[in-house]
Amino acid sequence: MSSPSQIQIKEANAHLAALHHRVAELEGTVREQAESLIRKDEQFRNALRDLAETKDRKISELQQRLAKSEEAMRRLMAFIKEKDREQEQLRHHSHLLARMCRSRPLLDTLVSLMVEAEGIPCLPAVEEQNGLSNVLDYPQSEDDLTDSDADKTLFGTTV
Template identity: 50%
Template sequence: MSSPSPVQIREANAHLAALHGRVADLEHKLEAAENTVREQAESLIRKDEQLRAATQEITNNKDREISYLHEKLCQSEDSIQKLQHMVKEKDSLIGQLQHRCQLLDNICKSRPLLDSMLAQMAEAERMGPVIDLTRPTGDASLTDGESNCSPSGLSNHKDFSLSEDDMDDQELDGVVFGTTV
């Protein structure tokens, strides 16, 4: 075998030096790339942890708000139940008051007739008892003290009954209702 010439050796050494420089440059670039990848991986890990923490905080806030809204919903439903119960009570009261109002309307409609009857009764009282001249003087079966129409007989008479509405309205006895003619 023949030995290489000094020019070939110089060219081979130059080629090896260039190759060695290229390998060193590539190793340097590889190391820089690895550092970049490592930094990016660490950055992604930090961002992932931050996003996890933010997601956890959002989830906690959501859960708190759901709990708060659920509590408000329960309170609202309780309030609705109470209000519905009050509405039923008020409707019942309105029904009772409407019935009493109808009774008062009927009484007011009958008032002129009652006023007329009372006026006639007062006139009859002023006239006094009827004296029958044909009857013997010893037969006094219808005297003023025994008459059912005397004012004292009416005021002491307890054979009538008062309804529950009349009992409630007895406190109105002192009130005088006027009529228009």
Template identity: 45%
Template sequence: MSSPSPVQIREANAHLAAVHRRVAELEQRLEAAENTVREQAESLIRKDEQLRAATQEITEAKDKEMYYLHEKLCKSEETIQRFQNMVKERDGMIGQLQHRCQLLDNICKSRPLLDSMLSHMAEAERLGPVIRIGDPTANTSLTDGESNCSPNRISNHKDFSLSEDDMDDQELDEIRFGTTV
């Protein structure tokens, strides 16, 4: 083996220098790529932290809103329950009032008959008892004012009316019921 010629040595040195330049260039590119990857990783880490913070804020806001809506729902349910109780009470009251209204309707329907009967009773009391002339056994104690049904005690059949409003309408009632009896 012979030693290489100076041309071969120069070519080998040039080749080695080119390889060294290429290695240095690749190392720079590698370093630049590593820097880029590092920057991207840091950027991703920052974005990840931002997204985690945003997610945490959204979660907290959601939890607060859910708590608020739950409280509002509970209050609404309490209000509904209170209203349902009020409706039940009022339904009971309406039932009682309807029954009373029916009773008053029945009384009002019977009133002309009662007024007529009271009118006849008052007229009968004004006439007094029937006394046989010449009958020594006739009881005259009923005419001395002690009777429960004496004209002094019941002078007007309106004393038996249903309300004070009937006293105001006495003249109208006498005309209305007086013509039908």
């Protein structure tokens, strides 16, 4: 074999120098990209941490709003129950009032009789029979017989 010529050795050395230079350039590029990736990774970690904090803050705010809403709902439900009770009472009073209105003609008759009775100057004579008192010309019911003060009472209205 023959030994390489001076020119071939110079070309090979130049080629090796260019190759070393290219390897150094690529190593620099790799280093720059690695540093860039490290910076971007740190930025992404910071952004992710900020997002997590924001998410946690929003979740906390939403939980507080939910708790307030649930409390407001409980108050409203209690208010509705109270209004339902009041409505039931009013319904009962309405039924009583309707019954009273249906009884009004009887009450009017009773009141007019009481007014007429007030106009009588004195009560008719009372007659005692078997320990029971009977007012002449007026029929008595069992309620009248149990009232011991019936003969002492005078008619009066507050209408």
